[in-house]
Amino acid sequence: MRRIAWQMKELPKEKRELMKRMIREVSEHENSRFDDMEQFMQHGTTTVRKHCINVAHVALFLTTKFGIEVDEEAMIRGCLLHDYFLYDWHDFKIEYLIHGWTHPGKAMRNAIRDFGIGEIEQDVISHHMFPMTPFLPKTKEGWAIIFADKLCAGGETVGDRVNARREAKRQAQKYMRPHLLKRGNATVDGQTNKEERKNADRIRRHGLGIAHAGPGILRRHRVAV
Ligand SMILES: [Fe+2]
Ligand SMILES: [Fe+2]
Numbered sequence: 363m364r365r366i367a368w369q370m371k372e373l374p375k376e377k378r379e380l381m382k383r384m385i386r387e388v389s390e391h392e393n394s395r396f397d398d399m400e401q402f403m404q405h406g407t408t409t410v411r412k413h414c415i416n417v418a419h420v421a422l423f424l425t426t427k428f429g430i431e432v433d434e435e436a437m438i439r440g441c442l443l444h445d446y447f448l449y450d451w452h453d454f455k456i457e458y459l460i461h462g463w464t465h466p467g468k469a470m471r472n473a474i475r476d477f478g479i480g481e482i483e484q485d486v487i488s489h490h491m492f493p494m495t496p497f498l499p500k501t502k503e504g505w506a507i508i509f510a511d512k513l514c515a516g517g518e519t520v521g522d523r524v525n526a527r528r529e530a531k532r533q534a535q536k537y538m539r540p541h542l543l544k545r546g547n548a549t550v551d552g553q554t555n556k557e558e559r560k561n562a563d564r565i566r567r568h569g570l571g572i573a574h575a576g577p578g579i580l581r582r583h584r585v586a587v
Contacts, residue, residue: 377422377434384438385415393476395448402450405515406522410445413514417441421503421510430502433482437503440486443473444507466491 373381389396399411408416418441425432446469451461470487473479479487482503489499490507499505 373419373423373426377426380434381419381422381438384418384435384442388439388442388477391477395472395476396442396446398448399446402448403452404445405518406526408518408522413518414442414445416514416518417444417507417510420513421506424510425502425506430506432501432503432506436480436482437486437506439477439479440483440503441507441510443469443477443479443483444487444490444511445469446472446476446487448472462491462494466495 388394397411399414400409402410404410404413418438421437421441422434424430425434425437445465447461447465449458451458451465457464466488470479470484473483473487477483482501485499485501485504486507489495489497489504490511492498492508499508
């Protein structure tokens with residue numbers, strides 16, 4: 363399946379190396395729970411860990427592209443830990459209803475406890491939800507993450523749906539009788555199964571509504587929307 367490329371592969375080689383080194387450093391730190399974020403979902407099928415890596419890539423890409431001088435190590439470390447809140451906010455708990463406002467503070471406290479992060483990282487983490495949290499960052503690194511985070515959140519949400527639909531359509535070709543994927547056709551024996559045709563219609567238009575087409579599709583569909 364073709365994926366939308368978030369990774370900003372056009373970063374210069376030395377910056378890609380820096381990214382890899384920082385990810386390794388954060389992941390292998392003695393108190394790190396960075397890799398635990400892989401079990402929590404953020405947007406669509408993107409995990410929190412993957413989202414944080416995406417944001418770090420995009421922030422580094424933006425500051426490089428526009429020639430903004432920043433402390434790259436601190437910015438990347440802040441980006442990698444900006445959603446270090448360590449729970450699944452999709453679970454139903456009363457306090458998660460205000461997750462959007464509370465998680466920067468939670469992530470910052472966790473990051474201070476586990477990594478002893480500095481002032482720039484704290485600024486990056488605590489202000490990344492601006493304007494939802496109405497406090498402006500004090501550093502350029504803090505501004506970079508605001509744009510990077512929004513771009514990634516939008517991209518991950520939309521891209522995930524695009525990919526899910528594309529995948530569902532591709533799978534549908536495998537599982538469904540081909541004539542049903544064409545509009546307005548009756549079945550081979552002249553009988554039209556109303557329910558089957560309704561589902562085929564949905565697949566053709568949205569790649570959704572495919573409960574009977576196969577377990578793989580159903581699972582994918584459930585995860586994606
Ligand atoms: Fe966040
Ligand atoms: Fe985020």
